[in-house]
Amino acid sequence: MSGKQRIFIVEDHTLFRAGLRALLSQDPDIEIVGEADNGRDAIRDIGALAPHMVLMDLSMPGMNGIEAMQDIKRRNPDTRVLVLTIHKTDEYIHESLRAGADGYILKDATHDELRVAIRSVLNGKTYLSPDISGKVIHGYLGTGNSTNVGSTWDTLTHREREVLKLVAEGHSNKHIADYLCLSIKTVEKHRSNLMKKLDLHNASTLTSYAIEKGLVVT
Numbered sequence: 001m002s003g004k005q006r007i008f009i010v011e012d013h014t015l016f017r018a019g020l021r022a023l024l025s026q027d028p029d030i031e032i033v034g035e036a037d038n039g040r041d042a043i044r045d046i047g048a049l050a051p052h053m054v055l056m057d058l059s060m061p062g063m064n065g066i067e068a069m070q071d072i073k074r075r076n077p078d079t080r081v082l083v084l085t086i087h088k089t090d091e092y093i094h095e096s097l098r099a100g101a102d103g104y105i106l107k108d109a110t111h112d113e114l115r116v117a118i119r120s121v122l123n124g125k126t127y128l129s130p131d132i133s134g135k136v137i138h139g140y141l142g143t144g145n146s147t148n149v150g151s152t153w154d155t156l157t158h159r160e161r162e163v164l165k166l167v168a169e170g171h172s173n174k175h176i177a178d179y180l181c182l183s184i185k186t187v188e189k190h191r192s193n194l195m196k197k198l199d200l201h202n203a204s205t206l207t208s209y210a211i212e213k214g215l216v217v218t
Helices: 014-024 039-049 065-075 090-099 111-122 130-141 158-168 173-180 184-198 203-212
Strands: 005-010 030-036 053-056 080-085 103-106
Touching: 005 014, 005 039, 014 030, 014 111, 030 039, 039 053, 039 065, 053 065, 053 111, 065 080, 065 090, 080 111, 090 103, 103 111, 103 130, 158 173, 158 184, 158 203, 173 184, 184 203
Parallel strands: 005 030, 005 053, 053 080, 080 103
Antiparallel strands: none
């Protein structure tokens, strides 16, 4: 790397985003050029600011991180994207990589690991947290369970998975609609589709399924 590395942060939690900015700003080789709390604003601002790298959360209101990443990579193929998330399940990892992620690190990582991940991605390498790299290897070699996840799960859209997670966390339809910038009717339709696809018929069974898939930590 040479010169200041321009980084854009996409994270919907204000305190966490501010903490990242403060932490990364201590590095004289890094410049935080912007931030957004949702995918749509991120796409717009990244196009104008042309950062070297984007730190991308996955769960956000409106457009989620995977959808935003696909669009960002299509519009700005030279911009590197490092996913920073709580999600460690195979499905999120593989979908992020398919969407164009150049790295994947968990939010419980140490500061030192985050610095290594950022440096690696900025230098054109792919970085995976040690906690998840084994999952990816198993999945692509076909020796683990990740490639054999039930076909029913594969039929769920990104939005349906987001709704599933929020239902499992106990949120009302109105809260989910407000958080995802949807109408209540649309949320109800997603819930109905989830129940039909999964053959689950109430919130408690949806919650159990979400826990099984690692969407909710108990």
